[in-house]
Amino acid sequence: xxxxxLIGRLSLAALALPGVMQQVEAGRAEESYNTDVQYAHYExxxxxxxxxxxxxxxxxxxxxxxxxxxxxxxxxxxxASPMYNAKNSQGxxxxxxxxxxxxxxxxxxxxxxxxAFDDVSVSFGGGVSSEHDYLSNYINAGLSWDLNKKLTTLNxxxxxxxxxxxxxxxxYTKNKTSQQYLLGVTQIIDKNSLFQSNMTFSANNGFLSxxxxxVYVEPAVGARFGQILDDSRPDxxxxxxxxxxxxxxxxxxxxxxxxADYRLYVDDWGVTANMVELSWFQPxxxxxxxxxxxxxxxxxQANFYSAVFDSATVGTTYSSDYRLAGxxxxxxGVKLTKNFQMNGLIKDIKLQAAFDYYDRKASYQIGGxxxxxxxxxxxxxxxxSVNVKF
Amino acid sequence: MSxxxxxxxxxxxxxxxxxxxxxxxxxxxxxxxxxxxxxxCLANLEQRYSRYRDDSLISVINRGAGLGKATxxxxxxxxxxxxxxxxxxxxxxxxxxxxxxxxxxxxxxxTTLPSDDEINKLLPLIGWDKVQxxxxxxxxxxxxxxxxxxGLVKEYAADSVVQRLQSLGVVSGIVELGxxxxxxxxxxxxxxxxxxxxxxxxxxxxxxxxxxxxxxxASSGDYERFQIxxxxxxxxLLNPKTGKPVTGLRAVxxxxxxxxxxxxxxTLAMLKGDQxxxxxxxxxxxxxxxxxxxxxxxxxxxx
Numbered sequence: 001x002x003x004x005x006l007i008g009r010l011s012l013a014a015l016a017l018p019g020v021m022q023q024v025e026a027g028r029a030e031e032s033y034n035t036d037v038q039y040a041h042y043e044x045x046x047x048x049x050x051x052x053x054x055x056x057x058x059x060x061x062x063x064x065x066x067x068x069x070x071x072x073x074x075x076x077x078x079x080a081s082p083m084y085n086a087k088n089s090q091g092x093x094x095x096x097x098x099x100x101x102x103x104x105x106x107x108x109x110x111x112x113x114x115x116a117f118d119d120v121s122v123s124f125g126g127g128v129s130s131e132h133d134y135l136s137n138y139i140n141a142g143l144s145w146d147l148n149k150k151l152t153t154l155n156x157x158x159x160x161x162x163x164x165x166x167x168x169x170x171x172y173t174k175n176k177t178s179q180q181y182l183l184g185v186t187q188i189i190d191k192n193s194l195f196q197s198n199m200t201f202s203a204n205n206g207f208l209s210x211x212x213x214x215v216y217v218e219p220a221v222g223a224r225f226g227q228i229l230d231d232s233r234p235d236x237x238x239x240x241x242x243x244x245x246x247x248x249x250x251x252x253x254x255x256x257x258x259x260a261d262y263r264l265y266v267d268d269w270g271v272t273a274n275m276v277e278l279s280w281f282q283p284x285x286x287x288x289x290x291x292x293x294x295x296x297x298x299x300x301q302a303n304f305y306s307a308v309f310d311s312a313t314v315g316t317t318y319s320s321d322y323r324l325a326g327x328x329x330x331x332x333g334v335k336l337t338k339n340f341q342m343n344g345l346i347k348d349i350k351l352q353a354a355f356d357y358y359d360r361k362a363s364y365q366i367g368g369x370x371x372x373x374x375x376x377x378x379x380x381x382x383x384x385s386v387n388v389k390f
Numbered sequence: 391m392s393x394x395x396x397x398x399x400x401x402x403x404x405x406x407x408x409x410x411x412x413x414x415x416x417x418x419x420x421x422x423x424x425x426x427x428x429x430x431c432l433a434n435l436e437q438r439y440s441r442y443r444d445d446s447l448i449s450v451i452n453r454g455a456g457l458g459k460a461t462x463x464x465x466x467x468x469x470x471x472x473x474x475x476x477x478x479x480x481x482x483x484x485x486x487x488x489x490x491x492x493x494x495x496x497x498x499x500x501t502t503l504p505s506d507d508e509i510n511k512l513l514p515l516i517g518w519d520k521v522q523x524x525x526x527x528x529x530x531x532x533x534x535x536x537x538x539x540x541g542l543v544k545e546y547a548a549d550s551v552v553q554r555l556q557s558l559g560v561v562s563g564i565v566e567l568g569x570x571x572x573x574x575x576x577x578x579x580x581x582x583x584x585x586x587x588x589x590x591x592x593x594x595x596x597x598x599x600x601x602x603x604x605x606x607x608a609s610s611g612d613y614e615r616f617q618i619x620x621x622x623x624x625x626x627l628l629n630p631k632t633g634k635p636v637t638g639l640r641a642v643x644x645x646x647x648x649x650x651x652x653x654x655x656x657t658l659a660m661l662k663g664d665q666x667x668x669x670x671x672x673x674x675x676x677x678x679x680x681x682x683x684x685x686x687x688x689x690x691x692x693x
Contacts, residue, residue: 006480006673010651013476016469019550020648064559191525 034059040385048379049079065117069125071110078103084214084228085307085320085374093307093374095322106131112140119146133211135164155184155198167211174207193248202239209233215320220311227311231319233304239267257281265299271324273299274366287339293356294332298366301326307374322375328364332357333381348389356381395562395578400425404432405544406442407568413555414562414578427554432547432567438467439543441490441536448537456533460522468525470539470546477542477654478518484661485654486518488530489630490538496628496635509633516630545608545653548572552649564602569609572649576603590641590680597686598678602645608652610660611641611680627660638663638682645676645690 014020035058042051057071082095112125126139140159147154163176184198213231243263250256258280265273279293302324304317333356340349359378398421400411411428415421438447451461463471477485491512495504515534522529530537544567551565552572563574564583576582582601589595590611600607610627627636642659646652655675662669667687670677678688 007646007651007655007675010473010476010480010654011646011648013473014549014648014651016472017546017549017650018466018469019546019553020650 035390038387042383045380052076065115067114069112073108075106082322084216086216093372133166133168137162151188153186157182176206178204196245198243200241204237205235208237213321215309215318217309217311217314232317233319234317241265254283270303289337291335296330298328326365327360327362329360350387352385354383410566412564413560424555424558428551431551431554435547439539441538451528452536455530455535460527460529462527471523481658485658486630487537488516488518491515491536492628492633513633541657544568545570546650548649570649570653572606573602573604587643605647606649606652607643607645608649608656609643610656636661636663639666640680642679
């Protein structure tokens with residue numbers, strides 16, 4: 001119904017009435033199957049990385065209170081990634097990229113069963129993710145608790161993952177175990193704003209090195225050749241992340257919304273990271289929406305990181321992985337979405353296209369650094385996706 | 391649908407009117423639960439919005455008129471005020487939830503017409519624009535002012551009852567509260583529910599039959615409550631600007647998704663008086679109406 005007609009305008013006003021608008025109830029209004037099919041393509045400029053993702057998910061109601069959720073994803077990643085750094089003839093550090101572009105195919109399936117009580121819902125689930133060199137199995141449990149007339153929601157979840165790594169070209173298989181615990185609260189402040197805060201604790205142990213990364217150790221005095229060693233990281237890692245989000249709706253601006261996120265990350269490898277992200281969701285008309293977004297990220301390097309190592313000081317743990325370096329990154333972009341609501345077999349089609357720019361520089365890091373510019377890079381990313389709901 | 395689905399036929403009296411609810415339930419337990427929820431929902435609305443109850447929220451608000459202190463309200467009441475505001479704006483002040491005070495001089499047990507003096511004394515107490523309200527409280531600034539959701543609550547109740555029953559899993563049924571109708575969902579065979587509109591002058595005579603599979607039908611007319619003084623029929627619908635009963639249409643029925651919208655549009659059409667028919671056509675509303683001369687007009691897509 002158009003907003004332009006009298007009946008449309010009054011119907012819109014009536015939707016604010018609790019007896020008219022379908023309320024979110026503990027029980028369900030209708031038992032319906034929801035199936036989503038999604039395809040997304042992501043590409044970075046310069047052929048650095050390409051990702052194709054196909055996903056099917058279904059939510060199946062069982063009885064009044066149980067829901068079974070199933071999800072299957074297949075993605076293909078291709079591109080070249082940095083392997084290690086070395087000094088060139090001028091004595092400057094350079095990145096050595098893996099020669100041929102790699103193509104990785106991953107399949108993942110998850111299943112979870114949830115049960116809704118009046119104010120509490122619990123869920124149990126598990127999943128498998130498989131690549132030719134990586135197998136991960138995990139189980140999780142979650143609890144969500146509505147308090148204060150559903151204005152406050154508390155979330156707890158715990159998961160354990162058992163991973164098996166069999167690097168290509170190597171004869172060994174290594175294991176890794178990760179535990180993750182989440183504590184979260186969502187508070188509806190008023191009808192236009194909400195606040196969310198999630199804290200995640202993770203403990204990882206086992207093989208945490210990257211089997212496809214190496215480090216370069218400069219030749220000792222008098223020696224002709226430097227050494228290339230496999231990336232070697234500690235066997236334990238404890239991580240703590242805290243995400244705080246504020247969402248505010250602006251009714252007068254055609255129901256626009258501001259999302260402001262702040263994330264703090266600390267781990268016992270010495271990495272501390274801060275991230276700020278702002279997004280503005282602006283509905284235009286006819287279910288078109290434009291979402292400009294901006295992000296700033298800064299992190300300190302890991303204790304055992306160095307661009308290149310010195311044979312006199314190299315210890316038992318070392319890495320030159322650019323992701324463990326100290327750096328900062330600025331990102332910004334715009335996303336455009338369009339929704340088509342339908343009444344037939346297909347309930348809804350959503351098209352999304354995004355264009356983002358990402359600029360990573362050692363000099364963007366807060367608190368200075370001495371890294372040099374060899375790992376700096378910037379690129380454009382384009383993402384396109386189509387999502388169909390049945 | 392399997393055989394165990396049974397039709398529940400429930401007649402009762404609520405909101406000052408005879409009511410009739412029919413729905414299909416998969417078990418006796420669900421049928422009982424649905425009736426209980428339905429009664430609870432209606433009792434709750436009556437408890438808060440009935441002007442006949444001294445302890446209702448509306449009565450508390452009205453007693454506070456002119457006393458300098460606003461009455462706190464809940465979010466549902468606030469939403470009704472927002473809706474009333476929209477109706478006031480759309481009707482350029484004709485649909486006014488403060489006009490109920492006029493009933494004092496136009497009450498149905500009177501046998502004489504009120505004088506212009508009596509009317510003029512009340513007119514300053516009418517005016518939605520005078521009401522001071524927020525989403526937390528409402529205040530009527532003049533002693534004697536009154537708020538009356540009479541023109542909205544019965545229809546809104548139909549929407550609310552349907553929502554309640556749907557949340558329990560009822561998918562097929564029809565709710566009728568004093569002539570205002572909202573469909574829960576089509577009959578198990580896929581057909582709509584038969585609905586009849588009566589002749590406003592001969593209530594036994596049906597002038598049109600419809601089948602409704604979804605949405606609402608609400609009606610307003612001078613047949614509902616009226617008085618005859620010196621052989622002239624006076625409607626209970628009163629124009630807040632003149633303080634007098636409206637003339638023009640005998641009855642209007644409107645189809646819309648939500649009963650509260652259908653109801654307020656039907657009332658609004660009646661309040662438009664002689665302009666009612668033109669207004670209905672101009673706004674392309676799905677309607678059925680009977681003019682004062684007995685002529686019938688419609689703009690309905692009838693299945």
